Structure formats: structure tokens, C-alpha cells
Amino acid sequence: MPGQRLISRDLVEELGISRGPLREAFRRLAAEGLVDLIPNRGAVVRRLSVDEIAHIYQIREALEGFAARRAAELIDEGDNRARFTEVLERGRRHFTQPDFQAFVVDNRQFHRIIVDMCGNPQLSELIDKYQLPVFMIQLRQRIGVDEIVRNSLAEHEAIASGILAGDPDAAAAAMRRHLWHSADELVKLPALKRPE
Known part of the structure; x- marks a missing residue:
């Protein structure tokens, strides 16, 4: 914590x-x-400040927006489509059975598969560095999260739609919107509130 x-x-x-x-x-x-x-x-x-979270998400926007763009371009290479669809389907269970702790893990897998499809280990390493602090905060949350899960899943669907359609611009734009909405939600979580 x-x-x-x-x-x-x-x-x-x-x-x-x-x-x-x-x-x-x-x-x-x-x-x-x-x-x-x-x-x-x-x-x-370590506690992250709101400014630090904003900085992390600026970096994630650039890196993961690029990753979503590349994933859309490479969706039909090898088994990318099948692997991506499998992770997407696994995450969809949270529409009907929201379990935030399991969702955080599936959410990380969703972002991970997009990066993996790019086939760029250096990009993967950079994104991991900036996802991990946020992941650790999210993993500790237990209250008031059903709406966060539903919104995030809807945003994943928009990203997936762009990727599966092979539309790099739509995929990148949807990823950027998702990340900034996630950043806004993250700063509201109890783990970031200092005790009074």
C-alpha cells in the first residue's frame, strides 16, 4: 500500500x-x-503525486498510442488476431461479473498483448516501466470500482474495434482516450489520498 x-x-x-x-x-x-x-x-x-501520475500517463499515451497503431497494422500477422481476441474475450467476462482484482490482471494482459503484437522488446520494456507503478496502485483497490471496470471495458472495446479493423488511427485515438480517462479515474482512488 x-x-x-x-x-x-x-x-x-x-x-x-x-x-x-x-x-x-x-x-x-x-x-x-x-x-x-x-x-x-x-x-x-512510494506514493505517487497527481503530477507524477500525469507525467506517467503522458509517456504512456505516446508509447501505448504507438503500440495500438502498430497492433492495428500487424493484426493479421501470424497468430496476432487469435491471441488478441482470446485476451479480449477473457476481459469481457467482467461486463457481467465485475471483480476488480481479477479485472486489474486482465486489464494488464489486454495492454500487454497490444504491445506484444508490435514485436518490439524495447517498447515492451519501456511500457512495463511506466505501467507497473499504476498497476500496483490499482491492484490495492477494493471499493467503488464497478463503474471503473465497465467504463474501462467499453474503452477496451473501442481500442479493439480499431485494431481488429486494421485501422491504426482509430486504435491509437481510442487508446489515448482510454489512458486519459484512466488517469482521471486513478487520481480519485483512495490509495492516492493522503490521510488527513
Whole structure:
């Protein structure tokens, strides 16, 4: 949870690892911007500010808009259409059975398959870097989310429509709209609210 202190002693015991690998994991998480390392206190799960979220989504808009464009251009290459349709269908179950925790995982898979269809490992690596902090915030949410799920699924349908039609402009525009709507919703989530 953002702001939560990660207690080394507890994690060593819980995960059954020594302190060395745990320190290395903390350093990596800090390098990714997911935790802050505080001298004599350890690691604390980082809170993202509204400005940081806006900056992340500006980057995601450029990268994932490009990915959606490329996915539409490459939809009929190899098994792209079948793989994309499979992930899309899996996500559609949330229209009738909204389960936010499962949706967050399926949502990540939806965005992941679009990037994978591009066949560009560097693009994939960059997008992962900017999706992960948002994914971690979303994964912790449990309340007031049915509408978020439904809106997101409708936006996924618009993105999918552009990709499956092989229309790069429509796919990219739908992805950009989806990301900015997601950013607006994300800043309203309880995980971003500081205690009064």
C-alpha cells in the first residue's frame, strides 16, 4: 500500500530469503520508483503525486498510442488476431461479473498483448516501466470500482474495434482516450489520498 513501510525482518521470515537478496530487491524497486529507501528506516512503498501520475500517463499515451497503431497494422500477422481476441474475450467476462482484482490482471494482459503484437522488446520494456507503478496502485483497490471496470471495458472495446479493423488511427485515438480517462479515474482512488 502506498506509504507502507516494508519491514525487512518480516519479509525475510515470510519469504524465506536472506537479507542480501532482499536488500537487492529493495534497490531494484527503488530504481523503478516503486519504493523510497530511507536511511535507518528501510523501504517505504512510494506514493505517487497527481503530477507524477500525469507525467506517467503522458509517456504512456505516446508509447501505448504507438503500440495500438502498430497492433492495428500487424493484426493479421501470424497468430496476432487469435491471441488478441482470446485476451479480449477473457476481459469481457467482467461486463457481467465485475471483480476488480481479477479485472486489474486482465486489464494488464489486454495492454500487454497490444504491445506484444508490435514485436518490439524495447517498447515492451519501456511500457512495463511506466505501467507497473499504476498497476500496483490499482491492484490495492477494493471499493467503488464497478463503474471503473465497465467504463474501462467499453474503452477496451473501442481500442479493439480499431485494431481488429486494421485501422491504426482509430486504435491509437481510442487508446489515448482510454489512458486519459484512466488517469482521471486513478487520481480519485483512495490509495492516492493522503490521510488527513
